Amino acid sequence: MATTTIQVSKETRDHLATLAAERGLTLGQLVQQLAEKEPTREQIAERLKADRDVARRNMGVDMSDEEFDQAPDILGNIYRIAAEKVRAARGEAA
Incomplete structure (x- = not known):
């Protein structure tokens, strides 16, 4: 799977990193889960x-x-x- 980089504030990055760690996920896995929950x-x-x-x-x-x-x-x-x-x-x- 190809990956990419997204830019967010340090506060957002830290918040997402904490959420990912609490759920036993990588940051990329967390972002993918969040994106999948939000339909277009x-x-x-x-x-x-x-x-x-x-x-x-x-x-x-x-x-x-x-x-x-x-x-x-x-x-x-x-x-x-x-x-x-x-x-x-x-x-x-x-």
Whole structure:
């Protein structure tokens, strides 16, 4: 694998070196892990498209992207309903 050099402040370098040491990694391995955790705009758009395609197939409807953008927070509502059911099962007040 080809390597390259990046320039950062000494404080940033020292911070990254400490994080790498705490995790038993080289500085290069740490930077690679951090970069892999942050998707690019293109990757986010690809994931969104794939997620919407799955939702369309599972719901059996052909919603446009504009309709998805204007739809209510379905996942948030599912979490809220699930939390309410858990609290009710435990006998807790909502």
